[in-house]
Amino acid sequence: LPVAAGLLLNAPSPQDMRAIGLPWNVDLVLIGAFFYFAGFETKQWCAIPRNGSVAGWMAFVLAVCLFSWLEYSYPYALDLAARRVDNFAVCITEALLGVWIVLFLSAAIRDRMPGCVWKSVAYVGRYSLAILVFYHYIQVKCFYVLSARMASPWFPAFLSFVLAILGPIILWRYVLSRTFVLKSWYMPL
Numbered sequence: 001l002p003v004a005a006g007l008l009l010n011a012p013s014p015q016d017m018r019a020i021g022l023p024w025n026v027d028l029v030l031i032g033a034f035f036y037f038a039g040f041e042t043k044q045w046c047a048i049p050r051n052g053s054v055a056g057w058m059a060f061v062l063a064v065c066l067f068s069w070l071e072y073s074y075p076y077a078l079d080l081a082a083r084r085v086d087n088f089a090v091c092i093t094e095a096l097l098g099v100w101i102v103l104f105l106s107a108a109i110r111d112r113m114p115g116c117v118w119k120s121v122a123y124v125g126r127y128s129l130a131i132l133v134f135y136h137y138i139q140v141k142c143f144y145v146l147s148a149r150m151a152s153p154w155f156p157a158f159l160s161f162v163l164a165i166l167g168p169i170i171l172w173r174y175v176l177s178r179t180f181v182l183k184s185w186y187m188p189l
Contacts, residue, residue: 038096060104067097130168130176139164 076086110118139160146156
């Protein structure tokens with residue numbers, strides 16, 4: 001009883017309170033799953049530009065204009081870390097338009113680039129989860145080690161970027177994919 005009274009008396013004000021979400025960040029999983037399935041469904045209905053389709057490119061320009069107008073007219077934010085959504089309709093519309101724009105550009109690149117270019121991009125994209133998890137740590141460590149040994153910061157920055165992309169791919173191919181527990185954590189890539 002004294003502990004409960006102390007908690008009530010020393011409770012933070014409503015301005016200091018943050019929404020903490022569900023236990024173990026399950027709400028982020030649900031929100032991420034929504035955007036994953038939204039991307040999948042958007043891909044099913046995506047107007048893919050084939051052989052210079054005028055209607056597809058007009059829809060792309062319209063989507064970019066609508067996205068830009070929403071972004072600049074309504075400066076709302078969707079902050080998953082703070083569990084804050086300023087305006088649900090505007091944020092979800094921007095997210096769906098962004099997914100569609102990326103899928104449209106991906107299809108345009110796939111159709112217009114040589115096979116070796118889009119196959120290498122697809123290869124890196126296949127390991128995007130491992131890159132997302134390990135990228136920052138590898139890049140920061142490589143940059144600090146290399147910049148201490150070189151005068152110019154440009155070459156260490158470029159080299160640490162390349163190593164931060166290749167490092168997780170190599171880590172996945174030769175370590176994570178061969179260990180059952182680690183492979184199940186990082187989903188079947």
